[in-house]
Amino acid sequence: MRNWRTYGKEIAIGFVFVLLLFLIYIGVPAMPIVTFAMVAAALFFLTKARGGMAVGSVGRKGPAKAPQFLSFEDIGGQEQAKKELVEALEFMVKREEIRKLGIRPLKGILLTGPPGTGKTLLAKAAAHYTQSAFVAASGSEFVEMYVGVGASRIRDLFKEARSQAAKLKRHSAVVFIDEIDGIGGKRDGGGQHREYDQTLNQLLTEMDGIQGDESIRILLIAATNRKELLDPALLRPGRFDRHIQVDLPDKKGREHILRLHARNKPLEEDVSLVRVAEETFGFSGAQLESVMNEAAIYALREDRDRLSQSDLTQAVDKVMMGERTDRETTREERERVAMHELGHAIMAETLRPGSVAQVSLTPRGQALGYVRHHPRADSYLYTKQTLEDQIMIALGGAAAEELIYGGRSTGSRGDFEQATDIVRTLIESGMSELGIIHPQALTKEEWARENASILDGLMERTREYLSASRDKFDQLLSILVQEETLSGDRLRECLGKTSPDSAAS
Known part of the structure; x- marks a missing residue:
């Protein structure tokens, strides 16, 4: 037998149709009423569709649980991050032990670090390690122009996590929000009620509502590349209790x-x-x-x-x-690119003997040529001499063009950007003539003056080094233009130098 809800829809449609005929019969203009009814119906269905997307995007259509084959052993290069994460997850695994000691369960773990370092994989492995249900979403999914939709999606996300845990007969669930800065950015404090403020408030409420005595315990794991942009209310203990740095691998x-x-x-x-x-x-x-x-x-x-x-x-x-391109250049451009790259290579061999692996004129991406260097040992601290050497190697291309052609080309733009970034590091590290000074204490004019002073001095030294090898450029140019590549060993042979490895043997 058909239920009342089905009959109710048919009765409502019939009533509206009869009412419309009656109004037309008594002489009331029908078009405004029809137009208003159509607009109201469109808004109703649009709002319903918008609101209904929450469960689908993070629930039924999203992954319900972590893949069972993904474990911490399947993630490489993050030993310290994995160790810290496992320690935090023990609070979910050893529930009886933490209850005896009166330890409050963790509510959130924040993974921070550069893109592509494995933050999402760590979250999935965490769900597998704790035998939890896994529900994932992106911060951008919660921000809409319609007021209240983001907050509704947050509620649906946590509801879906509990539902999935119940279906899988698990005692815990992991909710993962990638790029959480999309909804967790700092509030301006101006009193303006914005949609993403309401979404953030709902997220804070959900995290505060995670009680340790609940039958299904939910752990929120979030990832961001820009921790400094997050709201302090989100970062405080009791919300995100652990902040784990996921760095580039060594x-x-x-x-x-x-x-x-x-x-x-x-x-x-x-x-x-x-x-x-x-x-x-x-x-x-x-x-x-x-x-x-x-x-x-x-x-x-x-x-x-x-x-x-x-x-x-x-x-x-x-x-x-980038990919190798088929960009065609004139002979003059080709020779100029060769001289530019030889300037980098000769400076590198002068300052760091044995460091050049190959010089190439093969166009890749936006570069018309490049110098491949031998691998360096992983370094995290740099001296003033090391940074100055890097600047001089970057300036070697422009200095070579000035030496050979009497002027520079636009090919040095990227080199100058790299050199300027290193100069900033020098100044902020207290290695410049300014001494130890806070960067914000410098005006734009003082920055420009110190930057120009450092670069001009190092450019002059670069010109002096390359002038001493002026007679080698023509010989190397002939080889490079003809063969398109020049090995580091042949470069050192032409320069009359030997690499440290060959000298030692």
Whole structure:
């Protein structure tokens, strides 16, 4: 038998239709009424659809639980972050022990760090480690122009987490919000009631409502690249109790990540992932995954069934600088690019003997040529001399153009940006003539004056170094233009120098 709700809809539609005919019959204008009814119906269904998206986007359509195969052992390069996270998760696993000691369960864990370092993977592994249900969303999903929609979605998110835990017969659930700065940014304090303020308030309320004696315990894990932008009310203890830094991996971590992504890829016997790890200083986990994937693509292009060391080297270049392009240049431009890159290479060999691996005229991305350096040891502290050497190597291209052609080109723009960034580091670290000073205490004019002073002095020294090797440029130019690449060993041979490795042998 049909229920009353079905009959109710039909009766309502019939009533509206009869009412409309009656109004027309008594002479009331029908068009304004019809127009108003259509607008009201459109707004009703639009609002209902907007509000109803919350459960779908973070619930039924989103992942209900963490993949069972993903564990902390499947995540490389984040040993310290994993250790801190596991310690925090023990509060969820050892419920009886923490109850005896009167420990308050953690309510939230904030993962901070550069993009691509594995924050989302850590959240999924946390759900697997604690045998919890897993529900994920992005901060951008909660911000809408319609008032109250974001707050409603927050409520639906936590409700969905409890529902999934109950279905899976779990005692806990992990709610993961990526890019939480989309809803958790600092409030301006101006008293203006904005939609994302209401959304943030609802999130704070949900976190405060997580009680330790609930049958289903919910842990909120959030990720952000910009912790400094988050509202203090969100960062305080009792909300996000643990702040875990997820940094770029070191050499050992990069090797671990490469091996994880090489498990399903056949490699030649002479492939050295240790060498690739050395060449990828500063790469994130996502970039390392891309290196292995691009290397496999290079092998596929050449119809080979195994990845070679050359494939990995080309993949590193592509991830670092972009895809190889077919950009055609005139001979004059080609020679100028060659002189520019030789300026970088000669300065690098002068200041750091044995550091150049290859000079290339192969266009990649926006670069018409590049210098590949031998891998450096992972460093986190730099002296004034080291930073000045980096600036002089960056200025070597422009100095070479001035020496050979009497002027610079637009190809030095990126080099100058790099040099200026290093100068800022020098000043902020108290290594300039200004001494120890807070950066905000300097006016724009003082910044510009000190920046120009440092760069002018180092540019003059760069010109002096390159002038001493002026006779080598023509010989190296002929080789580079003809062969497109110049190995570091051949460069040192032409310069009359030997690398530290060859000298030691």
